Amino acid sequence: MDFRHLHYFTTVAKQxxxxxxxxxxxxxxxxxxxMVKALEDELGVTLIDRSGKQIQLTDAGVIVYKEATTILxxxxxxxxxxxxLMNLKKGKIKIGIPPIVGTLFFxxxxxxxxxxxxxxxxxxxxxxxxxxxxxxxxxxxxVGVIVLPIEENIFDLTKLAGEPMKVVIHEDHPxxxxxxxxxxxxxxxSFIIFHEDFAMHDIIYKECIKHGxxxxxxxxxxxxxxxxxxxxxxxxxxxFPTSICRKLYQPSLKIKELKNYxxxxxxxxxxxxxxxxxxxxxxxxxxxxxxxxxxx
Numbered sequence: 001m002d003f004r005h006l007h008y009f010t011t012v013a014k015q016x017x018x019x020x021x022x023x024x025x026x027x028x029x030x031x032x033x034x035m036v037k038a039l040e041d042e043l044g045v046t047l048i049d050r051s052g053k054q055i056q057l058t059d060a061g062v063i064v065y066k067e068a069t070t071i072l073x074x075x076x077x078x079x080x081x082x083x084x085l086m087n088l089k090k091g092k093i094k095i096g097i098p099p100i101v102g103t104l105f106f107x108x109x110x111x112x113x114x115x116x117x118x119x120x121x122x123x124x125x126x127x128x129x130x131x132x133x134x135x136x137x138x139x140x141x142x143v144g145v146i147v148l149p150i151e152e153n154i155f156d157l158t159k160l161a162g163e164p165m166k167v168v169i170h171e172d173h174p175x176x177x178x179x180x181x182x183x184x185x186x187x188x189x190s191f192i193i194f195h196e197d198f199a200m201h202d203i204i205y206k207e208c209i210k211h212g213x214x215x216x217x218x219x220x221x222x223x224x225x226x227x228x229x230x231x232x233x234x235x236x237x238x239x240f241p242t243s244i245c246r247k248l249y250q251p252s253l254k255i256k257e258l259k260n261y262x263x264x265x266x267x268x269x270x271x272x273x274x275x276x277x278x279x280x281x282x283x284x285x286x287x288x289x290x291x292x293x294x295x296x
């Protein structure tokens with residue numbers, strides 16, 4: 001069996017299109033169709049139903065796709081293991097990271113890592129925590145930086161920084177003279193929070209529910225600085241981790257301690273039982289040391 005045929009078939013299955021798969025693989029569509037057909041002939045089954053407008057996997061195709069993915073991952077792990085053996089300080093790392101975390105902590109970490117390991121190529125992919133977690137799970141990135149909690153039966157994790165959340169309100173808020181506020185103090189306020197694909201969305205929503213009310217969400221955004229500007233325009237209140245609060249300079253904003261302790265805990269995650277390259281292990285170690293020494 002030609003393992004290229006498995007690779008081409010799984011790419012078609014993922015893209016759900018011969019045209020898109022051919023473009024991704026840099027081969028012609030007739031050549032790709034011929035290779036998939038050769039795999040079907042070799043196995044003696046039809047893998048792809050081509051009768052509709054959009055291709056679909058047959059029952060046999062679903063089984064072959066699952067097993068082929070496992071086989072290809074094993075080959076990828078073998079290739080990486082041999083590469084690491086011959087090139088100890090060379091490699092490539094794909095890192096999934098939420099934009100807020102990248103902005104707050106990682107410019108200096110990436111710089112110091114590149115200074116130490118100039119031959120390791122780093123590709124950073126920015127998405128919300130939920131998307132990053134899924135990308136680590138399916139192997140689209142080597143390592144992710146996320147906000148806990150997470151399903152620890154699926155991932156190996158190393159904790160990084162932990163800090164409390166704080167309340168950000170407008171200076172004209174009725175409770176602006178209070179030194180600290182509770183979530184219940186805010187139950188009648190409009191909340192400005194992150195989109196659903198960010199971990200802080202679920203953290204804030206669940207904490208409010210736990211304290212007896214559903215937050216009245218007025219606006220959602222993927223950018224912390226835009227959320228801060230909305231609060232500065234007196235359009236609602238926000239909850240931010242301490243690190244973001246240190247970057248808020250609008251004179252109309254008031255930052256208050258939150259009586260209900262809500263932790264904001266960062267962690268580096270990798271998929272359990274999956275090969276972790278030397279370069280990735282080195283990056284994780286470098287990142288942990290940077291947080292421990294405060295050089296981030």
